[in-house]
Amino acid sequence: MDAIPAIRVVDIRKSFGTLEVLRGVSFDVHRGNVVSMIGASGSGKSTLLRCINRLETPSAGEVYIDGEPMGAVEGRDRPLSEINRMRRDLGMVFQQFNLWPHMTVLGNVIEAPIRVLGMSRKAAAALGEECLARVYLSEKAREYPARLSGGQQQRVAIARALAMRPKAMLFDEPTSSLDPELTDEVLTVMRELAKAGTTMIVVTHEMGFARDVSHRVLFLHNGQIEEEGSPAQVFGNPKSDRCRQFLSKHLQ
Amino acid sequence: MGNWERLVWNQRGVLLQGLMVTVEVCLIAFVLAVLGGLALCLVRMYMRPLKPLAVLLTEFFRATPIFVQLMWVTYVWPEIFGWPNSFFTAGWVALGLQSSGYLAETFRAGIEAVPRGHREAGYSVGMSPVLVFGRIVLPQSLLTVAPSIVNQFTVIVKSSTLVSVITVQDLMFQALKLVNVWYEPIEILTATAGIYIGFIFLVSTAGKMLADMLRQRYGLAAA
Numbered sequence: 001m002d003a004i005p006a007i008r009v010v011d012i013r014k015s016f017g018t019l020e021v022l023r024g025v026s027f028d029v030h031r032g033n034v035v036s037m038i039g040a041s042g043s044g045k046s047t048l049l050r051c052i053n054r055l056e057t058p059s060a061g062e063v064y065i066d067g068e069p070m071g072a073v074e075g076r077d078r079p080l081s082e083i084n085r086m087r088r089d090l091g092m093v094f095q096q097f098n099l100w101p102h103m104t105v106l107g108n109v110i111e112a113p114i115r116v117l118g119m120s121r122k123a124a125a126a127l128g129e130e131c132l133a134r135v136y137l138s139e140k141a142r143e144y145p146a147r148l149s150g151g152q153q154q155r156v157a158i159a160r161a162l163a164m165r166p167k168a169m170l171f172d173e174p175t176s177s178l179d180p181e182l183t184d185e186v187l188t189v190m191r192e193l194a195k196a197g198t199t200m201i202v203v204t205h206e207m208g209f210a211r212d213v214s215h216r217v218l219f220l221h222n223g224q225i226e227e228e229g230s231p232a233q234v235f236g237n238p239k240s241d242r243c244r245q246f247l248s249k250h251l252q
Numbered sequence: 253m254g255n256w257e258r259l260v261w262n263q264r265g266v267l268l269q270g271l272m273v274t275v276e277v278c279l280i281a282f283v284l285a286v287l288g289g290l291a292l293c294l295v296r297m298y299m300r301p302l303k304p305l306a307v308l309l310t311e312f313f314r315a316t317p318i319f320v321q322l323m324w325v326t327y328v329w330p331e332i333f334g335w336p337n338s339f340f341t342a343g344w345v346a347l348g349l350q351s352s353g354y355l356a357e358t359f360r361a362g363i364e365a366v367p368r369g370h371r372e373a374g375y376s377v378g379m380s381p382v383l384v385f386g387r388i389v390l391p392q393s394l395l396t397v398a399p400s401i402v403n404q405f406t407v408i409v410k411s412s413t414l415v416s417v418i419t420v421q422d423l424m425f426q427a428l429k430l431v432n433v434w435y436e437p438i439e440i441l442t443a444t445a446g447i448y449i450g451f452i453f454l455v456s457t458a459g460k461m462l463a464d465m466l467r468q469r470y471g472l473a474a475a
Contacts, residue, residue, distance in 0.1 A: 055372050081380065088378035098373035101470045102392050112377035115387060146471025157373075164377050 004067040006031045006168050006199045012051050012061035014044075014223075015034045017039040020045045023223040024061070027216075029168065032197040034211035036231075039220035040246060045203040046095075048220070049172050050153050052201070053090040057058075065089055066167060088116060091161025097153040098162070099145040105132065106141040117164070131159040135189050151182030155189055168199040175206060189224045207250050209234050259436050260443040268424030271447060277344050277415060277422060278408045283432050284348030285408065297360060306356075314352025318411045322346040326386025326418050343415035354407070358400045362393030364431060396472050402459035406452045413448075423447060 006030035014022040022044045029035050037045045050056040052063050054070060065072040070086055072078055078086075090152055099108050109131055110124035119127070132138050135155035145153055154174055161169060172188065175183040187209050194200060194213045204210055210217055210231065217234040219227040219242075227243040235251070238244045260267070296306035313321070326342040329335060337340045366389050375385035416425035427444040431437045466472045 009350070055375065084375070084378050084380055085374055090372070090376070091374035094369055094373065096369050097368035098366070098367070100370060100388055100392065101472055102395055111387065111393055112374075112379060115383055116378045144470055147470065160373075160377065 005029055005064075006033075006066060007052065007201070008067075009048075009052065010062050010064070012048065012063065013059045014047055014056060015059050021223050022051065022058070025220075025223070025225055026061075027218060027228065028200060029201060030215075031199055033201045033215040034198075034202065034213050034214045035218060036214040037201065037203045037218045037220060038205070038207070038210055038246070039226075040134065043220040044223040045164050045220050046172050049092075049170050049201060049203050051235055053087050053092055053170060055092075077178040081114075088112075088164050088169040091156070091158075091164060091166035091169040093157050093161055093169065093171045093174050096158045097145075097150070097177075099146055099153055099156055103144075104141065105137065105143050105145065107149070108145065108156060109163045112160070112163070113163050125207050128161055131162045132156070134162060134183075134192075137161045149182060150178045151152065151185045152180065154186045158186075158189055158193075162193075169193065171200065171204070173203050173205065175204070182212045206242040206248065207235070207247070219246065221246075255436060255439050256443075257429065259434055263430055263440075266426050266430065267423060267444070267447065270421060270423035271451075273420065274409070274422040275410055276277050277340065277347065277420060278405065278412050281344040281347035281351065281408050281412070282370060282405050284344065285351035285404065288348060288352030290359055292352060292356035293359035293363070296356065297324050297363065297470045310353045310356045313349050314357075315405075316350070318346065319414055319417075321350055322414055322418065325349070336471060339415075339418045342418060343412070343420045347411055347415070348451070350411065351404050351408050355404055358397050359393065362396075362397035363389060365396055366392050390443050392472070395466055396471060398466065399459045399463035401463060406455050406459075409455070410450070411450055427433075 004057040009028070010026050012022055012025045012190070013020070025048055027035070037048065039045050047056060051058045058071070062072065065086060068086070068160065070078065070083065071214065071242040073082060100111070103111060106125065106128050110121070113119045113124040113127055114121060129138060129141065132141055135158050137152060137155055138160065140148060140152060140156070145156065174190070175186050178186065187206060190200070190209070191213055202210070202214070214231050216228060217231050218225050219234060219238070219240070221242050227238055227240045233241065237245060238247060292306050292310050294308065295302050316324070322343070325336065325346040326339065329338065336345055339351060370388055370392065371384050374388050379387070413424040416422055416428060421423070423444060427440055430440050434440070444449070
């Protein structure tokens with residue numbers, strides 16, 4: 001393990017009004033590792049993920065990307081433009097895909113490489129084709145998202161995130177809004193990313209995926225990490241009662 | 253049938269000339285309405301200090317009867333601003349301003365209809381708020397409201413008949429002139445109504461086709 005983790009989360013807290021959603025969460029993700037976050041709805045998993053790339057601003061705590069603090073620079077709040085720059089390093093995949101409907105599939109993938117990284121259209125298109133090939137959707141490049149199935153849309157969303165060559169990928173329940181027969185194609189792509197050494201944090205209800213692919217599993221409860229460890233440990237011999245209850249419900 | 257030929261067919265040149273003026277006044281008013289509506293909407297949503305002014309103007313344009321607004325622009329503006337200096341200009345300005353109030357609200361609905369997640373997807377690939385607005389929010393909302401914008405054009409066409417009152421020589425003006433010459437309102441006014449119906453039908457059909465295309469191609473439902 002290298003000294004500086006790809007992502008270090010230190011005592012993240014988040015409140016919405018009086019509701020405390022995250023009550024101090026800390027963990028490291030090392031380069032090339034996959035960390036799965038499991039837990040009941042409302043346990044704070046998604047909020048935690050959104051705090052990591054600062055779609056939500058944490059109430060307290062800090063996130064470090066390759067040792068660089070996300071929220072502060074030289075002791076002051078990091079300006080929004082700087083946060084935008086750091087967000088490029090974290091590819092985000094949403095439950096609702098969130099493809100841009102007025103752009104083609106390829107257009108979705110190459111938008112940020114062109115507008116944010118300043119790549120030429122030609123270079124970006126080559127990169128885009130390469131990313132679409134990784135999710136097995138090369139032949140859909142000229143289609144609009146509305147013509148694609150949910151599973152295909154989600155794979156395009158993965159390609160769009162990959163096109164920024166992020167240091168890590170964040171998945172926020174990527175298969176939760178898919179029909180069961182479409183989840184496999186997305187999980188297959190994610191397994192391949194993991195095998196290729198992509199650093200990933202995955203919020204998921206797919207226990208099979210979490211068990212097979214993760215290096216570490218975090219079980220969140222009430223805004224805190226209730227249980228963490230290797231998949232074998234968490235799934236095979238959970239220490240906490242709540243985790244055991246949760247797993248017995250989800251591992252039919 | 254003799255009356256139709258004498259009063260309508262033989263006068264088709266005059267009516268057609270009037271129709272051209274109607275089209276002209278409506279098109280210019282439409283451009284003003286779209287640009288003005290977009291400006292009002294953007295100021296209202298994104299320029300906090302000027303928001304009350306934009307709200308005031310939007311509500312004023314929407315709440316005033318078009319006839320009052322027409323009179324106001326035609327007879328009050330020249331006294332205050334020294335402009336407009338022709339009835340034709342006053343006509344499209346009044347029509348355009350009223351529709352800009354309605355379109356400002358249409359644009360706002362379109363912008364608010366863009367799912368939050370679409371903006372977040374932009375932020376998460378490092379796009380700035382300006383980029384997200386210009387590349388994701390605005391194009392998508394313009395597409396969403398395009399059919400409504402086309403429909404607003406039919407409203408302008410209908411309201412435009414009032415500019416005949418300030419002697420703009422549109423279709424309605426020419427029709428009334430013919431009625432006053434021949435004292436035969438039945439055929440002339442019926443034919444005029446028919447022309448308006450045909451014109452508006454064409455425009456609203458175009459709007460429907462546009463909405464269908466947007467739904468099929470982009471999966472966007474009209475706002």
